[in-house]
Amino acid sequence: MAPLLALPTELRLxxxxxxxxxxxxxxxxxxxxxxxxxxxxxCRQLSEEAGRTYRRYIxxxxxxxxxxxxxxxxxxxASQIEWADVAxxxxxxxxxxxxQEDSETDTxxxxxxxxxxxxxxxxxxxxxxxxxxxxxxxxxTMNMHRSRRLALGFERAMFPKNAAQLSSYELYISPExxxxxxxxxxxxxxxxxxxxxxxxxxxxxxxxxxxxMPRLRHVVLHxxxxxxxxxxxxxxxxxxAHLESFVYALGHRLGFEIxxxxxxxxxxVYGNSLRKLVLLGSSRLSSTTITQALECLPALEYFAxxxxxxxxxxxxxxxxxxxxxxxxxxxxxxxxYAVPLKSEERxxxxxxxxxVLLRDVPFHQKTVG
Numbered sequence: 001m002a003p004l005l006a007l008p009t010e011l012r013l014x015x016x017x018x019x020x021x022x023x024x025x026x027x028x029x030x031x032x033x034x035x036x037x038x039x040x041x042x043c044r045q046l047s048e049e050a051g052r053t054y055r056r057y058i059x060x061x062x063x064x065x066x067x068x069x070x071x072x073x074x075x076x077x078a079s080q081i082e083w084a085d086v087a088x089x090x091x092x093x094x095x096x097x098x099x100q101e102d103s104e105t106d107t108x109x110x111x112x113x114x115x116x117x118x119x120x121x122x123x124x125x126x127x128x129x130x131x132x133x134x135x136x137x138x139x140x141t142m143n144m145h146r147s148r149r150l151a152l153g154f155e156r157a158m159f160p161k162n163a164a165q166l167s168s169y170e171l172y173i174s175p176e177x178x179x180x181x182x183x184x185x186x187x188x189x190x191x192x193x194x195x196x197x198x199x200x201x202x203x204x205x206x207x208x209x210x211x212x213m214p215r216l217r218h219v220v221l222h223x224x225x226x227x228x229x230x231x232x233x234x235x236x237x238x239x240x241a242h243l244e245s246f247v248y249a250l251g252h253r254l255g256f257e258i259x260x261x262x263x264x265x266x267x268x269v270y271g272n273s274l275r276k277l278v279l280l281g282s283s284r285l286s287s288t289t290i291t292q293a294l295e296c297l298p299a300l301e302y303f304a305x306x307x308x309x310x311x312x313x314x315x316x317x318x319x320x321x322x323x324x325x326x327x328x329x330x331x332x333x334x335x336x337y338a339v340p341l342k343s344e345e346r347x348x349x350x351x352x353x354x355x356v357l358l359r360d361v362p363f364h365q366k367t368v369g
Contacts, residue, residue: 005045016050024057024083029172031085031128032059056121059085062132066111070118078118086112087130090177092153092160108157109150116158124168125185126194127158129177154197155184167215170194175225175252187213193238194220196251199228216241221258223251230256233265243270245302250281258282260289271296276303283308283335287315294320304329313344318351328356 004012016039023036036054040047058081060066069078089110116122154177158164163186170192171179177197193216216238221229229237234246246266248258263285266274274297279285285307294300300322309332321328332348334340 009049012049013053016053020054020057024085026126026172029128031061031087031126031172033061034059034065055080057081057083057085060112060115061087061128062130063089063110064132066115069115070111073118075118078115079120081119082121083124084116084119084122085126085128086116086158087132088112088127088154088158088173089130090152090154090157091150092157093148094151094153096149106151106153106156106160107148108153108160110157113158113160116164122164123166125164125166126168126170126172129173152178153183154179155182156180157184159184165189168192170220171196173197175223175255181228182211187211187216189215191215192218194222196221196223198226199224200226212240213238214240214242217243218245219243220247221256222247222249224256225252225254226256229262234262235265235269241270242273244273245276245278246270246274247276247278248280248282249278257284259284260286263289263293267293267296272299275299275301278302278304280304280306281308282306283310287313287317291315291317291320294322298322299324301325302327306331306333308333308335309341310335310338313341313348316344316347316351318348318355321355 004015007015019039020036024032026032036057040051040054055077058069060069089108089112091109092106093109094106116125153160163184165186167189169185169190171194173179173196175197178200179195179197180200181195190213193213219238219241235241243266250257258279263279271293277297277300282305287307290305290307294303294317301324303321303325304327307330313332318330330348330352332345
């Protein structure tokens with residue numbers, strides 16, 4: 001520890017930030033732990049220097065940690081938390097009689113909502129799959145709510161009363177988990193949004209006309225199931241947004257498949273502001289639509305495409321890559337039942353060699369498969 005303390009203070013602070021960023025990095029949808037707090041118990045100096053940053057982040061993996069947080073965390077410390085990773089149980093008690101729904105609110109089974117309510121400075125929330133969802137006193141809890149029924153309410157289990165105002169809202173859950181979107185989170189303040197799971201937009205049935213996302217800049221769709229995105233264009237899903245990055249990955253064999261009209265609406269509405277576009281596992285996009293979309297993206301800097309060809313590869317979209325592009329990744333695969341399009345793929349490779357590899361200002365990264 002002595003060599004670390006011998007470094008200049010500014011360098012040590014930078015190291016603390018790098019360590020925390022690495023610790024918070026999500027790998028294979030696994031929720032990070034609270035191991036970053038161990039550094040604060042090393043010595044008084046490190047506790048004072050790193051504590052200002054490290055105490056702004058917490059991870060609650062199960063009910064035991066939630067209980068410990070509620071019991072030991074001082075209100076002053078809880079109010080400093082700006083970034084939280086949580087495992088959401090998703091179950092709530094609802095009135096057994098529908099006539100009572102207007103007078104009684106949903107009561108979450110877990111105490112997660114109490115913990116989140118104490119984080120008054122919370123702005124970044126990542127939600128993970130709950131793997132230890134049974135509360136410690138489940139039987140006593142059921143006895144207290146005999147007149148109510150147990151139901152699923154993904155966001156109401158976290159925010160049953162007041163809608164949360166977050167700048168970053170990310171879901172790392174299984175494709176089978178049902179999400180009533182924006183049922184407890186306000187969409188108008190979100191800047192970064194990541195979707196996974198079975199998306200059911202609560203706003204679609206209740207307040208669709210008032211749902212606006214004027215601050216939204218970054219969207220990730222990974223392993224999304226359900227038919228919400230199948231029935232809407234991209235601009236309809238994110239009204240009033242000004243997207244700078246859009247990342248799509250199929251992520252599941254029954255997941256939402258991005259189609260031509262989705263990419264067309266994305267390019268038409270957000271073309272002037274979009275700087276990053278990632279399309280992974282795309283088998284429903286035509287080469288013509290990809291070409292037309294790239295022609296509408298003059299500010300694009302990052303483009304990654306994993307394309308599964310079925311019966312066509314007529315349009316050479318490499319020829320219309322914008323000059324602003326600095327990172328380009330491409331993998332073209334044939335569907336198992338399709339005839340290989342060898343001549344078309346050779347034309348792509350030839351264009352990549354001439355326009356990318358031999359370009360005066362080379363791209364930062366090139367991958368051809």
